[in-house]
Structure formats: C-alpha cells, structure tokens
Amino acid sequence: MPAELNPTTIRTAPKVVLHDHLDGGLRPQTIIDLARSIDYDDQLPSTDAEELGQWFIESASSGSLVRYLETFDHTVAVMQTREGLHRVASECAQDLADDGVVYAEIRWAPEQHVAGGLSLSEAVDATLEGFAHGVQAASEKGQQIRIGTLATAMRHAARSREIAELAVAYRDRGVVGFDIAGAEAGFPPTRHLDAFEYLRRENFHFTIHAGEAFGLPSIWEAIQWCGADRLGHGVRIIDDLSSSGGTLEERVSSAQLGRLAQYVRDKRIPLEMCPSSNVQTGAATSIAAHPIGLLRRLHFRVTVNTDNRLMSGTTMTREMGLLAEVFDYSWSDLQWLTVNAMKSAFIPFDDRLAIINSQIKPGYTALSV
Structure with missing residues (x-):
C-alpha cells in the first residue's frame, strides 16, 4: 500500500527547490547570535528565538x-562578515538536507553583503565555503544534497552587469546561474539588458523575478526582451488565461490561453512558484486559490518552492503538504512536480538525469507502492 501522505512521510521524499533566498532562510537563533557578535542585537524586534521567528512571519504576512x-533589513544586517555568511550558508544546506531536499539552488545578492568591508569575491568565497561545509555535515548524517547558487542583482540598483560578470567568473566553483530580485513595480527587467545580453553571450543560465507583484508586461519583458530561462514566481501568467465555472475541473475544461500563456506553456518555461509566500505578498488570496492548481492541470512546467523559509515559516515538506491537502495530490503528483524542478535546474543535463534516476524516482517509488 502507498504510504500515507503526511508531514512525516513527505519529509522523507526526495525534493528539489529552485527558488530559495539565502537571506530569507536564517534560523532565528542564528540571527540573534550573529547580531550580538556585531552589536546589532538592540536593533532586533526580540532576542528570544521563538518570538523573533513569529515576528518575521507576522511582518511578512501583510x-x-x-x-x-x-x-x-535584519537578516542582511547580520550577514556582513565572513563568519556570518559561512554560518548562514552551512546551516541552510543542513536544514534543507534535513527536510529531504536532494538538490537546491540558493539565490543571494553579493552586493548586499559588502557593507562590513568584504569585497564581492570575499563574500562569494565565504558563502560557497559555508555551503560546502553544510553539505559535508549533512553527508556525515547520511543525507545527500547538492547545492548550486544563483548570484542575484538588485533590480533597483545599477550593478547587474558587475554581478553577472561575477557569476560567470564563479561558474565552475558553485555559481550555476544569475537572477534579479527586488520590488518589480517601477523596475522592469529591461533596465538590465546589458547584463542579460552578456550572460547569453557567455552561455550562462539566468532566471528573473517576474509576474509576482507586477503583471503580464513583467513576464513578457523577462522572456521576450531579456531571454530568461525560468520565471521567478510567474504567478500572474494566470491573467492571460480565461475560464468559467466554480470548480477546478470546470475551469480546466473551459480554459482558454492567451498568446503569452500559450507561449510559456509551449516553450516549457519553468515557473518557480512559492505558494505560501505568494499568499503573504498578496499575489494569491489563498493556497486553494493559487494559480498552481490550474496551471498544473493545464501542464505548465510548474515547480514548488519555499522562497523565504524564515518569513513564511515554511519548508518544502510544508509546501508540498499544503498542496496535497488542498488539491488532493498523490505521490505521483508530488513526483511530477519534483521531476519538473530537476529538469529545470541550471546544472548539466547528465547531472540532472542522474539525480532523477538515482534519487527522485526510486524515492517516490518506495513511497507509492
């Protein structure tokens, strides 16, 4: 008999996360410890780990x-030293491995971690060393995880070309892609065309935050002007679909796709969807109303992600559990979503295939028979 779908069993399932921010996944106690080491603790809302964790969730749910x-502001503030970056990255790898994640792409913005005197390269080195330490620590506990990093540029700043060059310089040392992040409204991805054109010339992968807080124009620019390989969130692609009826089945059967939505589906452009985070930021009204339910049924290449584990109080286990509960997903559905993510990763094809065949498929087979 298939294993029951519950938090305990889902945690044992092999999982893949493509959209997880390093500065959005710190342990509350780590924030407190690092804050004390740099005399920042008096700036925190609380120095009690449980209270601080709850403050992040409540503040992010506006x-x-x-x-x-x-x-x-608070997480970045404590990530300005070599020691801070190393610890946060190491714990990130260990926490994900403990959650059953076998492959993760963690994004972070080096330009936000130089206020304490580190150079961009020193910040990247410290972070990559931290991830390596965390992967080794997980391995010693019998947990296998591979980490790839995405160098992120802030879309409201003017350092995207510099960060793109930094990402390419570290392409053989753990940086597998590039991203732009930050508030979408007023900061279209086309402001960073120079960076994206450079990345394409270098045959380097990149994703773009698009279609989260801003609509279809953001998605269209990210794909057609900038050439994004994946879409960070992409929730608003639902605006280019029309359907009628109250039930999901009725909406699926009556769905009509606009030209952009059709293009995204036809080209198998991955959507890095983060259900809990999207509800917090108002991109979706609830998990049940999240576009992922319809888009999965219409065979868009949707993936499930955490975005910011601290701010959403979440894990990949929790995200999958919520979807399974609301949309009545089976192990087969969760495997489909996981394979989608692994297919869409920014590592070589042979490596992706090996993880699918040696870890993902056997793991779900063991749970579903």
Missing part, C-alpha cells in the same frame, strides 16, 4: 511585497 521585503 499582503504587501514592499513590506515583505523590509523584513530582510
């Missing part, structure tokens, strides 16, 4: 992306 992003 329904505003701008307010959501403000919570990062």
